[in-house]
Amino acid sequence: MTSERTTEQSPPPRARSPFLFWMNMTGDERKDLVQKFAALFSLVVLIIAFSLTSNAFFSLGNAMTVSLQTTSIAFLGIGVTVVILTGGIDLSVGSVLALSGTVAGLLVKAGWPVYAGMGAGVLVGTLCGIINGLVVTRLKLAPFIATLGMMMIARGVALQLTGAAPVSQLGEAFGELGNGSFFRMLEKGANGLPHMIFPGVPYPVVLMVIMAIIVAFVLRRLSIGRHIYAVGSNEEASRLAGVNVNGTKMFAYATSGFLAGITGIILMSRLVTAQPNEGVMYELDAIAAAVIGGTSLMGGVGTISGTMIGAFVIGILRNGLNMNGVSSFIQQIIIGCVIIGTVYVDHLRNRR
Amino acid sequence: MNAQSPVVEMNNIIKRFGGIHAVEDVSLNLYPGEVVGVLGHNGAGKSCLMKILSGAMGYDGGEIKIQGDAVEMSSPIDARHCGIETIYQTLALADHLNAPANLFLGRELKTRFGMLDDRKMEEETRKALRSLNPNFKNITEAVMNMSGGQRQVIAIARAIYFNARIVIMDEPTAALGPSETAMVAELIEKLRERGIGIFLISHDMDDVCELCDRIVVMKNGRKVGEHQVGEVNKDDILSLIIKGELPDNWVPRNRTTV
Ligand SMILES: Nc1ncnc2c1ncn2[C@@H]1O[C@H](COP(=O)(O)OP(=O)(O)OP(=O)(O)O)[C@@H](O)[C@H]1O
Ligand SMILES: [Mg+2]
Numbered sequence: 259m260t261s262e263r264t265t266e267q268s269p270p271p272r273a274r275s276p277f278l279f280w281m282n283m284t285g286d287e288r289k290d291l292v293q294k295f296a297a298l299f300s301l302v303v304l305i306i307a308f309s310l311t312s313n314a315f316f317s318l319g320n321a322m323t324v325s326l327q328t329t330s331i332a333f334l335g336i337g338v339t340v341v342i343l344t345g346g347i348d349l350s351v352g353s354v355l356a357l358s359g360t361v362a363g364l365l366v367k368a369g370w371p372v373y374a375g376m377g378a379g380v381l382v383g384t385l386c387g388i389i390n391g392l393v394v395t396r397l398k399l400a401p402f403i404a405t406l407g408m409m410m411i412a413r414g415v416a417l418q419l420t421g422a423a424p425v426s427q428l429g430e431a432f433g434e435l436g437n438g439s440f441f442r443m444l445e446k447g448a449n450g451l452p453h454m455i456f457p458g459v460p461y462p463v464v465l466m467v468i469m470a471i472i473v474a475f476v477l478r479r480l481s482i483g484r485h486i487y488a489v490g491s492n493e494e495a496s497r498l499a500g501v502n503v504n505g506t507k508m509f510a511y512a513t514s515g516f517l518a519g520i521t522g523i524i525l526m527s528r529l530v531t532a533q534p535n536e537g538v539m540y541e542l543d544a545i546a547a548a549v550i551g552g553t554s555l556m557g558g559v560g561t562i563s564g565t566m567i568g569a570f571v572i573g574i575l576r577n578g579l580n581m582n583g584v585s586s587f588i589q590q591i592i593i594g595c596v597i598i599g600t601v602y603v604d605h606l607r608n609r610r
Numbered sequence: 611m612n613a614q615s616p617v618v619e620m621n622n623i624i625k626r627f628g629g630i631h632a633v634e635d636v637s638l639n640l641y642p643g644e645v646v647g648v649l650g651h652n653g654a655g656k657s658c659l660m661k662i663l664s665g666a667m668g669y670d671g672g673e674i675k676i677q678g679d680a681v682e683m684s685s686p687i688d689a690r691h692c693g694i695e696t697i698y699q700t701l702a703l704a705d706h707l708n709a710p711a712n713l714f715l716g717r718e719l720k721t722r723f724g725m726l727d728d729r730k731m732e733e734e735t736r737k738a739l740r741s742l743n744p745n746f747k748n749i750t751e752a753v754m755n756m757s758g759g760q761r762q763v764i765a766i767a768r769a770i771y772f773n774a775r776i777v778i779m780d781e782p783t784a785a786l787g788p789s790e791t792a793m794v795a796e797l798i799e800k801l802r803e804r805g806i807g808i809f810l811i812s813h814d815m816d817d818v819c820e821l822c823d824r825i826v827v828m829k830n831g832r833k834v835g836e837h838q839v840g841e842v843n844k845d846d847i848l849s850l851i852i853k854g855e856l857p858d859n860w861v862p863r864n865r866t867t868v
Contacts, residue, residue, distance in 0.1 A: 478726075479725045480724070480725060480726065481726060484707075484718060485715075485716075488704040488707060488715055490706075491704035491705050491707060492702070492703065492704045492705055495701075495704050495715075496715065496716070498664075498696075498698060499686070499702065499712075499715040499768075500686050500690055500717065501715060501716045558705070558706035558707075
């Protein structure tokens with residue numbers, strides 16, 4: 259009886275309040291909402307489409323797989339977003355992750371404890387970011403050039419250190435970070451084989467959520483975040499207002515390097531091998547994720563939530579197309595079209 | 611008024627861009643509660659001189675004293691510590707941020723936990739903007755979507771909110787309508803009463819003659835004239851701006867009329 263009444267009564271306010279909400283918004287708020295939901299909407303459409311075309315797609319297990327596959331793009335995308343917000347770009351993250359991962363691998367191979375080796379790997383990534391920042395702020399080179407240089411340097415160092423060969427036999431502990439998960443529930447089945455009740459939430463996924471929340475918090479609630487947007491919006495005005503422009507940029511590049519370092523150790527941990535060739539072209543996926551999520555390459559516009567959506571759009575596209583047996587060549591074509599389509603929307607939004 | 615010591619003394623300031631002498635050996639004082647109009651043709655060096663004082667531009671020679679103390683103006687933060695606030699000709703706003711974020715840019719209000727206090731900033735901004743323009747709405751909109759006049763009001767509000775001792779206004783009324791211009795005139799009057807020294811750059815001769823105590827004219831980077839406002843009439847000022855000198859057989863106007 260009560261349930262009937264609530265279902266009867268709820269439609270009018272539900273139908274009206276979003277409408278009122280819509281009416282109370284200014285034109286730009288509406289456009290931003292449309293833009294945001296456009297990415298979210300395409301995400302939902304993708305999920306529905308793939309659920310219909312492949313019955314293995316819509317399952318908790320696959321959701322965790324997709325999330326795990328998306329972590330790399332998400333980590334890199336978050337870092338790159340912070341840099342792009344300042345009006346810069348970071349092309350080096352794919353190489354920096356390889357360098358960080360191989361340094362971690364080599365150190366563990368040399369007998370360092372896993373946490374120390376991995377910590378050093380992340381530190382190397384952060385250091386690469388700091389060097390990027392120094393080149394941009396002190397040598398005053400265009401971010402594109404500075405990070406293009408770092409992209410080659412970091413890859414070269416990684417290859418040189420390892421002799422271009424993968425470093426394997428790193429021990430089980432090295433694979434823990436990338437392959438472990440929380441709340442994994444197994445049950446002994448009737449036939450004696452373990453039966454999985456819940457696949458568990460992989461550590462990288464948890465870390466991704468934590469990092470996304472931290473960076474989003476920094477951008478929205480702290481003055482350094484406000485300065486990141488301000489510098490990207492109008493660097494000269496920020497300087498005149500007393501913002502430490504160089505410090506702000508340094509922070510952005512260091513954050514990006516740090517997250518590339520994290521990506522590196524997670525990826526190598528997943529493979530339980532340090533691969534100097536890992537992460538080629540990942541920077542482009544990361545930039546694509548940011549751009550699909552509404553980040554403007556001109557700086558000053560973008561959110562972490564948008565980038566996360568962008569990362570998942572790419573991740574789900576790859577996963578779903580794979581499950582449908584679409585070749586990787588066709589996948590590239592489709593993802594390329596998605597990028598152009600979303601940048602076009604971004605362009606429309608900024609043209610006003 | 612001149613019995614007091616000056617708040618600003620700029621002595622023999624020089625600024626060059628390669629071969630261009632943007633500011634050439636200019637000396638200028640400002641006293642508390644005084645409004646000094648800086649005039650000159652386009653490219654005369656007015657903005658450069660003011661940017662030097664506000665720490666936005668380095669200088670190649672000369673010294674700056676604030677309340678008698680020689681200071682090194684090497685950044686806008688130095689100027690801020692000296693109590694100098696500036697309304698730049700370009701307005702210098704971060705377009706994607708809203709009015710409160712711009713007003714408090716570089717000195718955000720924070721909560722006890724070090725986080726941005728957006729509510730307080732919005733409240734303060736609303737007060738500050740309403741005092742200049744009672745019709746100011748949509749202050750949480752990105753400033754890129756605001757009219758030129760609204761943007762100018764934000765730039766003005768930012769300069770006066772923080773209790774400056776010296777305010778530099780580089781063409782503050784360029785984009786303003788008549789009522790807003792009147793509001794700025796009123797504001798300048800109020801600031802003067804509080805003993806704040808003001809440099810006012812303007813091309814509007816009426817504004818300058820009405821609001822200023824003293825005028826300084828620049829031409830090709832040099833100071834070509836400095837007069838109490840009563841001594842000269844508009845034609846004299848025009849002559850200074852265009853020819854760089856007073857009309858022949860000029861005598862102080864207030865002396866001939868009396
Ligand atoms: N950043 C710069 N680099 C090179 N030259 C400059 C720079 N800024 C100003 N100048 C030159 O210095 C001179 C003085 O410029 P300034 O902006 O001070 O003129 P102004 O008197 O403010 O003119 P306006 O009335 O048009 O605002 C001009 O010749 C200008 O070309
Ligand atoms: Mg000027």
